[in-house]
Amino acid sequence: MAERVIPLVDQRVRALAAAVPARPIPATGTLRDQLGRPLRDLRISVTDRCNFRCNYCMPKEVFGTDYPYLPHAALLTFEEIARVTRQFVAHGVRKIRLTGGEPLLRKNIESLIEQLAVLRTVDGQPLDLTLTTNGSLLARKAKALKAAGLQRVTVSLDGLDDAVFRRMNDVDFPVADVLKGIDAARDAGLGPVKINMVVKKGTNDHEILPMARHFKGTGLVLRFIEYMDVGATNGWRMDEVLPSAGVVQLVDRELPLVQLEPSAPGETAERWGYADGSGEIGVISSVTQAFCGDCNRARLSTEGQVYLCLFASRGHDLRALIRGDASRGIEPATEEQLASAIGQIWQGRSDRYSQLRATMAPDEGKGVRRVEMSYIGG
Ligand code: SAM
Ligand code: SF4
Ligand code: SF4
DSSP states (O other), rough: OOOOOOOOOSSSOOOOOOOHHHHHHOOOOOOOOSOOOOOOEEEOOOOOOSSSOOOSSOTTTTTTTTTTOOGGGGGGGHHHHHHHHHHHHHHTTEEEEEEEEEESSSSSHHHHHHHHOOOOOOSOBBBBBHHHHTTHHHHHHHHHHHHHHHOEEEOOOSSSSSSHHHHHHHSOOHHHHHHHHHHHHHHTOSOOOEEEEEEEETTTTGGHHHHHHHTTTTSSSEEEOOOOOSSSOOOOGGGGBBOHHHHHHHHHSSOOOEEEOOOSSTTTOOOEEETTTSSSEEETTTOOOOOOOOOOEEEOTTEEEEEEEEHSOOEEEOOHHHHHHGGGGGOOHHHHHHHHHHHHHHHOOOOOOHOOOOOOTTTTTTOOOOHHHHHHOO
């Protein structure tokens, strides 16, 4: 077996300065990047902390008790997040996903949701406002989240077997409590609740069928995600990836499936319905099938950096523009300047890592420091 090397790295690399362009770029909702892709989806990370230590995301060896998380003053405030988001929405964003780290650990997250829920898309529609959580605090918080204006939640759940689940979250958290959280979310009206299962070959692939059987016919949508080479700390290896085609084959053998149309352009999940009409599953093939061609997602990190790709190594620092930075001669930006800066960042985007990965030699890109999933969210 190949030796696994888990490097000790600081996930934060120096950001690229975001600048206000000389010629304004008004927010008209028609922005396109270098490859003609619109901006539709914004994922906002509200904390870099988490109460789980999933090995594929925040391995304990790296994210130990002495890990230097961001100090509170470095985080964007809720008002700052809402202000930036308003400009993203004016540029065409329709879908917002709050994530992290574990987003429900951020104090009073309901207040941010309230501020985002009142925003309207360029054509006057409410935003699709969702949140991805590990579910540990959901039983307690579901009702308040709904009352604040959240529409849906996605819950990450990597298995039903308690021992497997405890091993994967690596903090001995019982699966029953996440299942209670999922019920609470459904009862609070945060549906259709989606369940995300990261499949790691040899670790939890034997949980695929039990998960499919459990959620079939419940109205919840189970999605299987290929284990990805995000970040630099999880010691990723291709031989631990179970291609989605294999997942579909496995489920189909016992619970026959038919392929469904994608729900929206840029949708990451391929949809499969149960032939007996009792619901659907999804597969997200981030490794074996590149979907960069219509990727319309931007990510805002906890401290206000815009990342244009999950696999980017550097973000664009919007916080300096929002707050101003006298030491660098940066004045706080007006709303128009902020919109122009975001416009310029998106217009310069040509990222398509998953497409390029397919043509890379196995060692290519090794040593390039990439941002961690827990820092910019999934
Ligand atoms: N803590 C929350 C949670 O787990 O749902 C939100 C943040 S988490 C980074 C977002 C999603 O990324 C989760 O569904 C998680 O399973 C997924 N994820 C993290 N690392 C991954 C990896 N290496 N490959 C595939 N998915 C990953
Ligand atoms: Fe935490 Fe989510 Fe990462 Fe697991 S996947 S360590 S729950 S941020
Ligand atoms: Fe989008 Fe980057 Fe993923 Fe391609 S690799 S789909 S550009 S986030």
